[in-house]
Amino acid sequence: MRHTTRITLGAIAALLISEAHAQAPSAAPPAVGVIEVAKRPITETNQFLGRIEAINRVNVVARVTAFLDKRLFEEGAEVKTGDHLYRLERGPFDADLAAKKAQVDQLEATLTNARLTTERQRTLLSGPAGQQSNFDSAIASQKSLEAQVQAAQAQVSLSQINLDYTDIRSPIDGRIGRTAVTEGNVVSAGSGTLTTIISQDPMYVTFPISVREALELRNRYAKEGGFDAVVIRLKLPDGRTYDQVGHLDFASNTVTQATDTLLVRGHIPNPLLFPDVKSGSSLRELTDGEFVTVLLEGVQPVEVLAVPRSSVLSDQRGDYVYVVGNDNKVEQRRIQLGQSTATVASVISGLSLGDRVIAEGLQRVRPGQPVSPGPAGPEIQAMMKVAPNPNSSVPAPMPGNDNKPAAPNAQGSGK
Secondary structure (H helix, E strand, O other): OHHHHHHHHHHHHHHHHHHHHHHOOOOOOOEEEEEEOEEEEEOOEEEEEEEEEEOOEEEEOOOOOEEEEEEOOOOOOEEOOOOEEEEEOOHHHHHHHHHHHHHHHHHHHHHHHHHHHHHHHHHHHOOOOOOHHHHHHHHHHHHHHHHHHHHHHHHHHHHHHHHHOOEEEOOOOEEEOOOOOOOOOEEOHHHOOOEEEEOOOOEEEEEEEEHHHHHHHHHHHHHHOHHHHEEEEEEOOOOOEOOOOEEEEEEOOOOEOOOOEEEEEEEEOOOEOOOOOHHHOOOEOOOOOOEEEEEEEEOOOEEEEEEEHHHOEEEOOEEEEEEEOOOOEEEEEEOEEOOOOOOEEEEEEOOOOOOEEEEEOHHHOOOOOEOEEEEOOHHHHHHOOOOOOOOOOOOOOOOOOOOOOOOOOOOOOOO
């Protein structure tokens, strides 16, 4: 009896569950946010790895041999053209200059006497006491002394140059490094570099590009103005985007055979970070030798078929999106991406104008599944730079949209 009672109770429970399922309404199609495929402006960007280089770099060396009396700069500070950097011992050079000037004075006095002798011989030559040979000899002596005076004056100039070399000045504006020689040491032309000065503003950015990319860029921008058709933006090592814009100014005329690349160079401003603060007056964003990411951007945007980047999914076969058909059923479309940005993906093939691409609610859909489409949220609309179209076939906005980058059955992740 107990066994029969259990079977009866189980049958009753199954019957109740079956009736509950029969009375439950069918689940409504999931709500998704869609956006129509349209032509939208996009800035074409190519990314490369590059380095910052100073436009001017000077290794400061001594031109004469002397003791280093004083260092007149602060290591790491910025200097201007003509600023005093080092002062060498001046005594021996002052004495040499004075001796050379005295020699000039002596020769000029002798020359003055020779000119008087020449004039005297010229006067005597007009009378019976004059002789041509004496006049010729006087002229020769005068010209010889004039040459000696010129040579002595050249020695004075050379001594003055050497004396000036005892004051070592900055030949350029820039930031100075540390000194390699301290006060009290003897320096000379063979002592090597005393310090190095690096120019600061503007800076060069150099980056290699493959020959294939160089040809693509040439074909894309040559008719649009060449170097003037693109601008340079930088991403710094910490991921920030530099707020200054640069311009291309050089492309190498030789391909590097080891890497099959072409060296390209641009210049970019490097202003002071704190121009009104004396303690930070030498701080700038870019530093010589710094490793950066170079973004080569077209000046004029181009019109492309575009979808939100978050709506693009990937698997082993490539990229695809989900499209809502006329019957409000989900279709999977394989696409080929073109030049894109971090938020907008341009589509070369696979979509047409007016296609409704699912941008929100991707995690709730499968191919062939009926859905309830509505306009994508304000963030997506703003990102795509469009407003909802009152004549669109998309129904009124739906509440509770969310946006996740990948569907459960996708093998890759949303781009």
